[in-house]
Amino acid sequence: MLTKEEKKNLWLCNLMWFALLAWLAVGWTEDGYRETITVCPTKLVWQIPCPTCGVTRAFLLSAHGRFAEAFHMNINVFFLIPLYIAFPVAGIIGLVTGRNIQIKMLRLAEKVTRRWSFIVPFAIFEIVAEALNLYHHFTIGMP
Numbered sequence: 001m002l003t004k005e006e007k008k009n010l011w012l013c014n015l016m017w018f019a020l021l022a023w024l025a026v027g028w029t030e031d032g033y034r035e036t037i038t039v040c041p042t043k044l045v046w047q048i049p050c051p052t053c054g055v056t057r058a059f060l061l062s063a064h065g066r067f068a069e070a071f072h073m074n075i076n077v078f079f080l081i082p083l084y085i086a087f088p089v090a091g092i093i094g095l096v097t098g099r100n101i102q103i104k105m106l107r108l109a110e111k112v113t114r115r116w117s118f119i120v121p122f123a124i125f126e127i128v129a130e131a132l133n134l135y136h137h138f139t140i141g142m143p
Contacts (some may be wrong), residue, residue, distance in 0.1 A: 006103055007053060013106065049133040051126045052076055059084075072136070075129050085091055 002010070018065040039129035043051040058077035070077050078125050 002100070002103060009106055010100075010103055013087060013102070014091070017084065020056075020059065020084065023056060024063060049130075049137050051130040051133060053133055055080065075132060076126075081124075105133065 040050055042048060043053055052074065054074035058070040059072040059081070061067075061073060062077055062081060069077050087102060087105065090105055093099075094101040097120050113122075
């Protein structure tokens with residue numbers, strides 16, 4: 001049985017998935033990645049990118065098969081794309097089999113992300129992502 005918190009998390013994750021899908025549909029044109037709206041508070045307030053700046057544009061680039069440019073836009077995209085694909089697939093499989101695989105994924109993610117063996121490498125990865133974003137921001141003006 002799902003707890004109230006798990007139900008809320010499941011709804012939020014699916015809502016975020018659909019929101020990104022809608023955002024990708026709006027910016028689907030070949031050059032749509034150039035026309036996205038900046039909603040990042042860090043970028044709006046201090047005019048510097050955060051570690052996730054450019055992820056939406058990187059999603060758009062990868063949707064068009066432009067993986068090198070997507071990687072250049074933000075390296076987080078290659079961590080997020082498999083999750084973006086796996087989550088709805090798990091939902092569909094769960095509907096067919098009668099099991100809630102998405103909630104199992106969320107429980108596993110919560111368990112794994114609380115371990116130092118995950119936190120430290122992930123923090124290092126995000127520091128590298130931020131360093132790359134800052135480098136691109138100050139050298140070529142993106143993301």
